[in-house]
Amino acid sequence: QSLELSDFEKIRALGHGHGGSVFKVLHKPTQLILAEKTIRLEVKKEVRERILRELRVLHRCSSPHIVGFFGSFWHEGEIHILMEYMDGGSLDVVLRRVGRIPENVIAVICSKVVEGLLYLHNELSVMHRDIKPSNILVNSDGAVKLCDFGVSGELQGSLAYSFVGTRSYMAPERLKGQKYTVTSDVWSLGLSLIELATGHFPIPPERAKELVPIREPPATVEDIPPPPQEGGMVVFELLTRIVEGEPPHLPDGAGFSPEFCSFVEACTRKAPEERPKLTDLAQHPFIADKAKLEAVDMAAWVKGTMVRAVLEERLAERERFTPLPPTS
Numbered sequence: 001q002s003l004e005l006s007d008f009e010k011i012r013a014l015g016h017g018h019g020g021s022v023f024k025v026l027h028k029p030t031q032l033i034l035a036e037k038t039i040r041l042e043v044k045k046e047v048r049e050r051i052l053r054e055l056r057v058l059h060r061c062s063s064p065h066i067v068g069f070f071g072s073f074w075h076e077g078e079i080h081i082l083m084e085y086m087d088g089g090s091l092d093v094v095l096r097r098v099g100r101i102p103e104n105v106i107a108v109i110c111s112k113v114v115e116g117l118l119y120l121h122n123e124l125s126v127m128h129r130d131i132k133p134s135n136i137l138v139n140s141d142g143a144v145k146l147c148d149f150g151v152s153g154e155l156q157g158s159l160a161y162s163f164v165g166t167r168s169y170m171a172p173e174r175l176k177g178q179k180y181t182v183t184s185d186v187w188s189l190g191l192s193l194i195e196l197a198t199g200h201f202p203i204p205p206e207r208a209k210e211l212v213p214i215r216e217p218p219a220t221v222e223d224i225p226p227p228p229q230e231g232g233m234v235v236f237e238l239l240t241r242i243v244e245g246e247p248p249h250l251p252d253g254a255g256f257s258p259e260f261c262s263f264v265e266a267c268t269r270k271a272p273e274e275r276p277k278l279t280d281l282a283q284h285p286f287i288a289d290k291a292k293l294e295a296v297d298m299a300a301w302v303k304g305t306m307v308r309a310v311l312e313e314r315l316a317e318r319e320r321f322t323p324l325p326p327t328s
């Protein structure tokens, strides 16, 4: 196999999700800094082979809105997936640092996520199946990219039963066991946008809670507030509310533009057939005005959210690559 476990040197842990851990690693032969995700799966040999074969499709995947793929291999019951390192991290962590994200920045994020979903649909014929802030990554070049999408049906199937946690971005039709369509990703996008804009997961509608103030990023990683206690609302009550309750929406009187409110309202319609298709979304006024989007300095905004420690780490890496001026 082209990738060898021994060629990778762990630099630091980037996160631990349900079923998976991600490390920042150095690939010694190429000196590339990558992110290595490991997922423990006890599956038969032919299932392991099929997952690797299905992931190989990712080598043909090249889009500015999809996290790069460098290969994958099995080792002692764990699959290792090597991908592009995104130094700005995932939006769930960025959100905890800054409280909530300004609407003009959300419009840029939303536009790139829709383009990424269109790429997955048109080029790979796959739906994402797990759109949420933690699967949208940003970097200090101002890029916004998708990861953890269902490119391998086998891996998707093997992970299906590991869904835990009290927050579900799943569309009502999916919670009712009906078939998952690309507009289910649109529902999840709508929920994610409300969370980015208000700083709260939108179900149950927390009328009492004011908007989380937009904060300056903390000085060090330790100052990042912990994730909301997992023991939130009882899961069943939450899922019932999603299936039977009114759809979530942006709070009125909070200064969100009519275009933003209209975009979110369309995404979170309960009936999947009433939700816009990705091509309709791409032309929605909230994200169709490219000049408005280009006016946002995304690179500067992401840098502003990165704790100093990570920025210093990044500069050190850059020095490693910048050739020293020739000695005179």
Ligand SMILES: O=C(NOCCO)c1ccn2cncc2c1Nc1ccc(C2CC2)cc1F
Residues within 6 Å of the ligand: 017, 018, 019, 020, 021, 037, 039, 058, 066, 067, 068, 069, 081, 083, 146, 147, 148, 149, 150, 151, 152, 153, 155, 156, 159
């Ligand atoms: O990681 C996942 N869920 O996260 C939960 C486990 O922490 C999942 C799930 C289903 N999947 C079905 N096929 C792949 C994956 C997949 N991982 C994954 C997908 C795409 C990439 C592209 C290179 C960017 C990297 C990935 F790691």
Ligand SMILES: [Mg+2]
Residues within 6 Å of the ligand: 017, 134, 135, 147, 148
């Ligand atoms: Mg993830």
